[in-house]
Amino acid sequence: MKKRTLGKTGLEVSLIGFGGIPIQRCNQWDVDEIIENLVAEGVNFIDTARAYTNSEEMLGEALKEWGRENFYLATKTPKITYDDVMADVQRSLSELQTTFIDLYQFHNCSTMEAYEKIMAPTGGYAALVACKEKGLIKHIGITSHSYEVLDHALNEEKFETIQFPYNIVENRGAPLFEKAKAKNVGVIVMKPLAGGAFIHSNYALRWVAENPNISTLIPGMDSVKQVLANTSVGKNFTPLDDEERHILEADANALGKTFCRRCGYCAPCPQGIDIPMQFIVEGYYRRYNLEEWALDRYNSFASNASDCIECGECEPKCPYDLPIRDMLKKTRELFDPLILHKK
Template sequence: METRLLGRTGLEVSLIGFGGIPIQRCNQWEVDEIIENLIEEGVNFIDTARAYTNSEKMIGEALKQWGREHFFLATKTPQLRYDDVIADVKASLCDLQTDSIDLYQFHNAKTMAAYETIMGPGGGYDALADCKKQGLIKHIGITSHSYEVLERALEDDRFETIQFPYNIVENRGAPLFEKAKLSNVGVIIMKPLAGGAFMNADYALRWVAENPNISVLIPGMDSVKQVLDNAKIGNDFVPLSETERQTLEADAKALGKTFCRRCGYCAPCPQGIDIPMQFIVEGYYRRYDLEEWALDRYRSFAANASDCVSCGECEPRCPYNLPIREMLTKTRELFDPLV
C-alpha cells in the first residue's frame, strides 16, 4: 500500500484509509471481517466519530481481536466546549478500547461562530490540548464542510490536520490543500466517492489520489468487497488515462451539484424513510439505465418518498443544505405513477 505523510503528525498513513460511518448498519462479525481485511490489504488509517452511533464500539471490539497496533486511529467530537470535549475523549477511549487515540478532530465545525467557540476561552481546543499533554491523544485536527472555517484554521496554524470533502464534483478544496501542504498540515479527504454517487468508483478514487497535496482518502466502507476494491487503488496506483478521465467527467456532469452524498446526517426520519436510499434508487433510474432494478428497490422499502409529511426535521441536519423535501417530492413524482 502506498503511504503518505500526514503533515506534521509524522504519521505514515496508507493512501486509502477506512471511513467508519457506514458500519453503523453492520453486525459485529461483519466489522470483524472488515478490520481483518484492512490489515491484509495494508490499510493502516481508521476514521470514525462519536456521532456515528456504535461505530467506535464495533471498531474497538474488532481491534481487541485483530490488534490495535495495526492502525492509526482517528475519531471526532461534535462538541465545542471544554467539559463536553473532555467527556467525549473519555468515551472514545472507552469505546475504542485503547489508552491513546492518534488523532482527535473537531467534527464538522459548521460556522465561524462555532470555530470561535472552539478556539475561545473555555473552548474545546484547550480540552484537546490538555488531553494531548496527558497522552490521551497524540494529534489534533478539525473537519468541516466550510472552506472558510478550514482556511481560518490554517491561518491560526494550531491544527495538525484538516478534513474536507473532495471529488471531481466537489473540487473547491484544491487551493486549500495547497495551503495546507505549505504549512505541513495533513489533508484527509472525506466524500471521495461523493457518497457512492459515481458509477466508476475506481476512477473517482484515482482522480482524488492524483492530487499530491492530499494525505489519505477515507471512503466509507461497510463490506469486505468494498475494502478489497478500494484498497486496490493504493496497492497499485495508476493515474487516469485520458479515456478514463473523460468517462468520469461525463459521470460528474450527469450528476450535477445538487445530489445526496449519503452522509446519513439527515437521519433519523420520523416517518422511517431511509432518505439517502431514496435518492440512490432515483439516480439509478434516471442516470444509469437501471429502471427495473430501481423500481423494484423502491417498492421494497418499508417507507419511501410517498410517506414524507414535509416536517422538515431532516433539512437543518444536512451539511450540504440540500432541499431534501423538494428532492423527495421529485422522487415521489417519478416513482408513484409506476408503483
C-alpha cells in the same frame, strides 16, 4: 500500499484509509471481516466519530482481534465546550478499547461562531490540548464542510490536520490543500466517492489521489468487496489516462451538483423515511438502468418519499444544504405513477 506523510504529525498513513460511517449498518461479524481485510491490504488509517452511533464500539471489538497496533486511529467529537469534549474523549477511549487515540478531531465545525467557541479559553480546543499533554490523544485536527472555517483554521495554525470533502464534482478544496501543504498540515479527504455516487469508483479515487497535497483518502466501506476494490487504488496507483478521465467527467456531468452524499446527517425523519435510500434507488433507476429492481425496492420500503409531509426537519441538518423536500418530491413523482401502473 502506498503511504504519504500526514503533515506535521509525522504519521506515515496509507493512501487509502478507512471511513467509518457505513459500518453503522453492519453487524460485528461483518466489521471483524472488514478489519481483517484492511490489515491484509495494508490500510493503516481508520477514521470514525462519536456521532457514528456504534461505529467506535464495533471497531474497538474488531481491533481486539486484529490488532490496535496495526492502525492509526482517528475519531471526532461534535461537542464544543471544554467539559463536553473531555467527556467525549473518555467515551471514545472506552468504546475503542484503547489507551490513546492517534488523532482527535472536531467534527464538522460548520460556522465561524462554532469555531470561536471551540477556540475560547473554556472551549473544546483547550480540552484536547490537555488530553494531548496527558497522552490520551497524540494529535489534534478539525473537520468541516465549510471552506471558510478551514481556511481560517489554517491561518491560526493550531491544528495538525484538516478534513474536507473533495472529488471531481466537489473540487473547490484544491487551493485549501495547497495552503495546508505549505503549512505542513495533513490533509484527509472525506467523500472521495461522493457517498458512492460515482459509477466508476476506481477512476474517482485515482482522480483525488492525483493531488500531491492530499495525505489520505477515507472512502466509507461496509463490505470486503469495497475494501478490495478501494485498496487496489492505493496499492497500484497510476494517474488517469485521457480515456478514463473523459469517462469520469461524464459521470460527474450526469450527477450535477444537487445529489445526496449518503452521510445520514438528515436522520431521523419523523415519518420514518430512510432519506438517503430514496435517492439511492432513484439513482439506480435513472443512471444504472435497473428500473425494475429500483421500483421493487422503493415499493418495499415501510416508509418512502410518498410519506414525506414536507416538515423540513431534515434540511437544516444537511451539510450540503440540499433541498431535500424538493428532491423527495421528484423521487415521489418518478416512482408513484410507475407503482400505480404496475398495479
